[in-house]
Amino acid sequence: MGAVLEVTRLTKQFVKGDMGILALRDLSLGIEEGCFVTVLGRSGCGKSTLLNMMSGLMPPTSGAVTYRDAPVTGPRTEVGYLTQSDTLMPWRDVVRNVEMPMEIKGVDAKERRERATDLVERVGLTGFERHYPRELSGGMRRRASLARMLAGDPEVLLLDEPFGALDAQLRFVLQAELLRLWQGSGQTVVFVTHDIEEALLLGDRIVVLGRIGKVLLDKEIDLPRPRDADELRVDPHFVSLHKEMTAALREAQ
Amino acid sequence: MKTVDEQKTVNAERTTGQSVTVPLNRGWWEKHGRTVVVWGGRLVLSVVLLVAWQLCAGRVFDLTFTSRPLDVARRLGDWQRDGLLWSNTWVTLKEVLLGFALGASTGAVTGFVLASLPTFYRVVDPFIVALYSLPKVALAPLFIVWFGIGLQMKVLLAAVTVFFLVFLNTAVGVREVDRGLIDAVRLMGGRRRDVVLKVVLPASMTGLLTGLKVAVPYSLIGAVIGELVASNRGLGYLISDAAANFDTAGVFATLVVLSVIATVLNLFVSLIDRRANRWKPLEGRK
Numbered sequence: 001m002g003a004v005l006e007v008t009r010l011t012k013q014f015v016k017g018d019m020g021i022l023a024l025r026d027l028s029l030g031i032e033e034g035c036f037v038t039v040l041g042r043s044g045c046g047k048s049t050l051l052n053m054m055s056g057l058m059p060p061t062s063g064a065v066t067y068r069d070a071p072v073t074g075p076r077t078e079v080g081y082l083t084q085s086d087t088l089m090p091w092r093d094v095v096r097n098v099e100m101p102m103e104i105k106g107v108d109a110k111e112r113r114e115r116a117t118d119l120v121e122r123v124g125l126t127g128f129e130r131h132y133p134r135e136l137s138g139g140m141r142r143r144a145s146l147a148r149m150l151a152g153d154p155e156v157l158l159l160d161e162p163f164g165a166l167d168a169q170l171r172f173v174l175q176a177e178l179l180r181l182w183q184g185s186g187q188t189v190v191f192v193t194h195d196i197e198e199a200l201l202l203g204d205r206i207v208v209l210g211r212i213g214k215v216l217l218d219k220e221i222d223l224p225r226p227r228d229a230d231e232l233r234v235d236p237h238f239v240s241l242h243k244e245m246t247a248a249l250r251e252a253q
Numbered sequence: 254m255k256t257v258d259e260q261k262t263v264n265a266e267r268t269t270g271q272s273v274t275v276p277l278n279r280g281w282w283e284k285h286g287r288t289v290v291v292w293g294g295r296l297v298l299s300v301v302l303l304v305a306w307q308l309c310a311g312r313v314f315d316l317t318f319t320s321r322p323l324d325v326a327r328r329l330g331d332w333q334r335d336g337l338l339w340s341n342t343w344v345t346l347k348e349v350l351l352g353f354a355l356g357a358s359t360g361a362v363t364g365f366v367l368a369s370l371p372t373f374y375r376v377v378d379p380f381i382v383a384l385y386s387l388p389k390v391a392l393a394p395l396f397i398v399w400f401g402i403g404l405q406m407k408v409l410l411a412a413v414t415v416f417f418l419v420f421l422n423t424a425v426g427v428r429e430v431d432r433g434l435i436d437a438v439r440l441m442g443g444r445r446r447d448v449v450l451k452v453v454l455p456a457s458m459t460g461l462l463t464g465l466k467v468a469v470p471y472s473l474i475g476a477v478i479g480e481l482v483a484s485n486r487g488l489g490y491l492i493s494d495a496a497a498n499f500d501t502a503g504v505f506a507t508l509v510v511l512s513v514i515a516t517v518l519n520l521f522v523s524l525i526d527r528r529a530n531r532w533k534p535l536e537g538r539k
Contacts, residue, residue, distance in 0.1 A: 057436050077442040087437035091455045091532040100451070101441040132532040152441055 003030035004188050005054060005079070005156055010063035010213070012049050023049040024213035026063070031156070036182065036189045038203030040196060042249060046213040047192040048084065051158045054190065055081040067156075077105070080154030082162050086141045088133040094120060094144050095129040101152035119147040122181065139170045143177075150181070156188045164193070172229060175202060179226070196245045200238060201227050208248045217248040320501040328506040337491070342510055344487040348404060348476035349514065352411025357468065360416040361461050364423030369453070374424070385417040389475060393482045402483040411475030418471060419464035426460020427453055462526045469518045473511060 012024040024046040031037055041047045052058040053065055056075040065072040067079065075081075088097045098116040107115075120129055123143040133141055142162060149157065162178075163171040175198065182189055193199050199206050200221060208217040223238060232238045303322045310321040332338035367374050393410060400406040434452045443451065480489025488507050495503030 055440060057439065075436075075440045075442065079440075081440050083433060083436070085433055087431070087433040089434060089437075089452070089455070091458075093532075100438075103451075104438070104441045104443045104447050134532065 002033070004033045004068060005031040005190070006066045007050070007054065008064050008066070010050070010053060010065065011061050012046070012053060012058070013061045022212050024053075027209075027213040027215065029207060029215070031188060031190055033188055034186055036191065036202060036204045037207060038199040038205070039190060039192045039207045039209060040194070040199040040245060040249070041192075041209035042194055045209045045211055047194075047209060048160055050209075050213060051081065051160050051190065051192055055079055055158050057081070077101070077152055078154055079156045079158060080149040080152050081158040082145055082149050082160065084160045084162075084164060086133065086145060088141060088144055088148065090133050093130050093132050094125060094136070094147075097133070097144060098147045098151050100148060105152075116147075116151060119151055120144075122150075123147045124177065139166050139174065142166065142174060146178070146181075154187070156190070157182075159189065159191045161193055162191075163198075171198070175229075178202070183225075196242055196249070197229070197233075199245070200241055201229055201232065206245065208245060210251065216251060217245070219244075317499060318501060320505050324502040325505045325509065328500075328502045329509065332506065338510070341487055341491050342514070344404075345476055345480065345489065345511075346514060348407040348411060348479070348487065349472050349518070351404075351408045352475055353415050353468065353472040353518075355408065356412035356415025356472065357419045357465055359412070360419030360464065360468075361423050363416075364420040364461075364464075365427055365454075365457060367420075368424040368427035368457075369449070371428075374428075381417075381420075385421065389414045390478050390482075393479060396479075397483055407476045407479030407484070407487070410479040411472045414471040414475040415468040418468040419461065422460045422464030422467065423457055424460070426457035426463075429460075430456040458529050462522070462529060465522050466519070466526065469522055470515060472518075473515055477511065 006029070008028050010024060010027045011022075014021045014023060027046075027050065039047055039050070049058070053060050054072070056065070056072045056079065059073075067076065072079075089100070092100070095113070095116050098119050099112045102112045102115065117129065120126060123146055125140060125143050125147065128136065128140060133144070136144065146162070159178075163174050166174065179202065191199075191202055200223065203221050205220050206217070207215060210216045219241075221241065223232065223235075223241075306319070307322045310316055310319050329338065367377065389410060392413060393406075396406045396410055400409060430453050434456070435448050438448050438452055441447075476487070477489040477492075480487040481493050484490045488511055491507045492504055495501075495507065
């Protein structure tokens, strides 16, 4: 299978005063269709910058991002991006937030409402359709954001530490739900995290990034699905993979 | 057997693992007690102040300077009979409303447009601040030369005052729009038009409404100052006329009418505010 999303010799430099701050240097990475790729790295290794450029929100300083061999020059609807922070419109309730991508696409009101209600149900927010984001807990806002992204019907999902701000229990629940939503959908996922366990639990393939986006490790994860967090923790293969990742991350310093 | 309510609660718990709503059986006093206390307090306060004023006037203070609540009420009654009250109030009200509408609409539009052009905004910013800081009273003589002493001049004086307040607050609202929200719309394939209509416009509403709220008293100031400077009608004219005749009851009567107008206008703006800001948490509403 060819790469859906590919970055080649990607470099990003931010300007601060007379200094250039290098966030990412010469990173090349191909994401295969239908694959769940987790990008693992410590904070500040350029993970978010990478996603910002993959999504087309941020132009690279040099290098290129291509989507199905076409250069990415701006955001495109085939690529959905769930950012670290919540970007639900605070003045819209849950359903109207989920409807938004369809509104922009020009889907008519009735179909929009139906599909939004269905998505709200799929992420488990039924009964909260009429709530405003500020009336929801952090986990519920994440679910709503997820539903909104899915409403755009993207082929590739970019997720930037989507569950980073949640407590461990809720994170488990949402990880399982993400997998449930992804399986059989044929969508490609790039999931950025700093949590080794999360990366192993979710990914078909793990890319470990070091400073300024140096690829330290790129490995297929052959753990059988469905993966259960409790069972995995005592699985010797999982433990050895975990050790390998920990060592790779330590090397990053 | 579970009741229907319990069943619902259980469902909500299962689907979200979070907040569960429970019906409360609160008594009338628990629900309305605070409101009653607040309004009762307001009533008591106004009665105490009015009685104290009535009793002290003529004994502690000189009647010529302070008048008395009953005299003020009597004066309002007299004016009402003569038709003076309504005709003059209407003149001022018209100036205030027209001035407010003109200033608020131009202020909102200009604020929205200018703030969307950041570089241009930076160019004109110092000029705007200079004009804003100018005491608007100082413009009155110029406006008289330009527009005469009729309705126009007072409307424009009120409008100029309102304009800057609404303009500056709207501009702040537009400029402080969360970058993340704009990016979210771009990710959905939204164009500039979508960003403006679906993010910038609703986000700037908060600033606009703050501007409107602040501007209400200023529209009154504009109109009344205009009347004080030059006119033969309106509440400002009534004040200056009464004061010139040492008729303090007349001055106070006019002030009462002015504060009633201000209260009604404020109420109106806060109604719009509540409607537009439903999405805000209760404690965030002012």
